[in-house]
Amino acid sequence: MSLFLIELKTFLKQNWWVFILLIFALVIIYLTGKGNITEIIILFLANFIGNLFIMVMQANYTAQNNKIGAIYQVTSLSIFLxxxxYSFIYLGQYQYILWQIAYTGAAIKAFGFYYLGKNLLWFNEKSFLALNGILFIIFMSHFxxxxxxxxxxxxxxLITSGLVSIQDKIRYWLNLIGIGLLTSGSAWGVLTSYNLGNIDGVALGFFILTLTVFVYYSKLLKKYI
Structure with missing residues (x-):
């Protein structure tokens, strides 16, 4: 059985609770009218596939199936792009689209190194921390x-700086911490949008499904201590 099917089966078995969270959110939206049910479902499914691919990516990297891991990294990038x-055009949110610059660079690094055998040396943790610092300054000062x-x-x-690393341990820890912050921020975004009268489907999808990735990475903790 391929790692994809294994991870899908494991995900559905261990993360059944995400569907309860989704149903709970849909009930709240239906009763309060604070949100678009169709939008929520579509964005949830997109996040579901994207985050599943991230877990399959990490599973392949952990198993040293690096070529396959790189393919899943590029595929997940396309979905989150x-x-x-959508978030940029319809919700006017810049944080998601702006950081696709870094995600794209990380995917190019992984695909080039693992699949094509070409190491882009200037694509590394330090250069991406610098790139992300620049993006952060631009974001804070212009939007x-x-x-x-x-x-x-x-x-x-942190996630993109981790993804560009060819050292599995560094990649893991930066991703774990980054995913934790992303999950927390997305949960905060859901509450903020609810208080404003319209639940943010992008933040909700990121919260529920990035939470599953955080749980997944947490279970790998023993391998990286």
Missing amino acids: LISL EFQNFAILQVIGFS
Whole structure:
């Protein structure tokens, strides 16, 4: 059985509770009218697939199936790029689309190194921390944003800096911490949007499904201590 099917089966078995969270959210939206049910479901499914691919990516990297891991990394990038474009165009949120610059660079690094055998030496943890620092300054100084976005962009910065690493342990720890911050920021975003009268489907999808990735990474903790 391929790692994809194994991870899918494991995900559905261990993370059944995400569907309860989704149903709970849909009930609240239906009763309060604070949100678009169709939007929530579509964004949830997109996040579901994207986060599943991230878990399969990490499973392949952990198993040293690096070529396959790189393919899943590029695929997950494509999915989250679409989500980011939606958030930018329809919700006016910049944090998702801006950090696709770093995500794209990380995917290019992984695909080039693991699949094509070419190591882009200037694509490394230090250069990406610098890139993310620049993106953070641009974001903070040029765009309007809700406070929850600060946690999200710090999370994005750590995740992308981790993804560009060819050292599995560094990649793991940066991803774990970054995913934790992204999950927290997204939860904050859901509460903020609820109080404003319209639940943010992007933040909700990120919260529920990034939480599953955080749980997944936490279970790998013993391998990386």
